[in-house]
Amino acid sequence: MSNLRPLIALAVALTAGGVLLATVHRSPEAPRATSAPAPAPTPFAAPVSVSAELPDGADYTPLFYASAEVSVGTAPTPDGSADRLMLRAKAGDRELHRLAKGRYAQFLGFTAAEGQLYWAESSALADGAYETRLWRAPLDGPAAPVSLTGDMGAAVFFDSEYDLVIADGRVHWVAAPPDDGARTELRSVAVTGGPVTTTSFEGRFRHTTWPWLLSVDDTAPLTLANPRTGERRVVTKAAAEQVVCTPVWCRSMVTAAGDRFLFDARHPDGSDRRRIPGDLTAITVDNAVAGRYEIFTTYRDERSALVAYDLQTSALLTLTADTGVSATRAGVVWWHEGDAWKSVDLR
Template sequence: MARARLIRPIALGIALLVGGSLVVAGPPGPSVPAVSAPPQRTLRQAWPAAVVAEADGTLADGTRYAPGIYLDATTSVGVAPTPDGTAQRVLLRTGAGVRELARVARDRYPRFTSFTADAGAVYWVESTATTTQPLQHRIWRAPVDGGAEGVPLTADTGDGEFPGGEHDLVVRGGRVSWAAAQGPDTAIRSVPVTGGAVSVTTVDGAYELSAWPWLQTATAARQSGRQELRNLETGARVTIVRSAAETVDCGPVWCRSIVSAGSGGDTSYAVLHPDGTGRRRVGGVDTFPATGAVALLDRFEPVLQTGTRSAYDSSHRLSLYDLRHDRLVTLADDTDEVLARGHVVWWRQGTTWRALDLGRLP
């Protein structure tokens, strides 16, 4: 039986148990005016030269476009239906126009996830299912330059799950790798970037891929035991230091911690190193992770801030927590959707997509 795994939520509503203490004071002294925290900086104030690229979410053919990955702030690969609605397409979109990379008929109920890019090519997972055919996955590759369309590399994905995380697919050394459940253990499967036979390496225990060559304990397995990072090349293991109340998601350098005190309690959202050091509080009850990726470029954590907005309002302020300078910077108000991968964070406001290349921030 396949090992059950949970898909990590993007916005976690979880909270911190706060202990109280009694302080005995003497007679009251002269009143001291309260000092307000300085206002949060805007993107322009923090990085005056930063450029946010904009693109209409509606293509010239009238279809709605959803980016799956940005290669830079103006070049993306994403999904849109055909104008007649009979198929879904994977498209490369640049300032010069749109090029189709692949299409799958709508009656196969296609879903495209887990986009990644490396060395002039983009990769993704196509998932399909019909009333007569169970769920199937195929891994695709397409060149970024030139006019060639995408090609499937393999459908031999094993019991892989592809929720759309940044490391669902990892490209390295001429191969595309992914993790698949294999009973209580994990199969690290890989295929050449040119296609061919799939190789399998079995690792004892339940893991998912992180930044290569690291694995981290699979989401479902974290609830019941030790959580760790494991190096596929050296065999090194790093135990993630956390309390029983914390929900922690890690990469090799930084972890994200959410702690909940339950109804009416305070929520603690922090980042820290896997060994428990370097903890910084990002926010409280009104601040949540904006994406599944942890500390992009080992520096930036995109966050959503609800503030005093109505519980019926699905829009949020998007901010960027800069670990280098220990500060929150406002990117945009009233965002409807936020994604991030690699060095780019992008968001939708109404029908407009906006993208920021974090690699260009000083």
């Protein structure tokens, strides 16, 4: 594989139904007032807090939470010579892997299943080429990480909880085809490693709730597809809507006057549509977090609040009244507050 193809795949804009989002959401400097009604009190457990600084003084940035108590993230070595992937839990901190700064490491696609953590790692080789390698490590215990494969093709990551999917004893991901055609490579490898299987699938897609795929081609109708059965469902949407879906729920966004975003929750066929109140900014390409919540930031009293819209009750619930950095994946939402990272498991 040439140097360029993995770079193209890894630099894909975080696009899902036309919605563009940053890897970690940072609130704009100039807040806007909101006329949204005061939200209902949160029913969630008290946030779990962990220091934003490691004992050796390095800044820690979480990238994934397996639970509210167990996080995985990056921190430089104290001398700044390498990037470390760290696992933090009540039992203590554990270094999973480190790469020299000159390797330009990217840690991607985190997911966890049955006590195991999985992730992809892109880094530069000595000859200037890039490789993307899939890894596995236990969430508990001292066992070292193992590489499952380096045959990931032109893997594409959307900063989605579905970038890597564990199902049927295998790790699944999508990759761009070698000829840049309007197709998707559906790739997988056993959770124990081994040969990679590759299936070509017509259209450009990413994974959503297993085994469904969601199209990511703005030139074609928004489509949910099941590669197992061959079923394809075109999502009902207006031309001005930017929509992201699971097979059950969709989040719709339109731009209103003053560059405000208006969000609706609805089903893929357009039914049960309701407006989500407030001046909101979505913080993730995924919708229906934990199967139930849409996660946003909104401004109140010149502060950025983090809120969850409950798809079952239509209540807008406050997670924290003041945050600047926030993210969510696989049912856990986390944010930076003071000198700590705080997290809540929504599952």
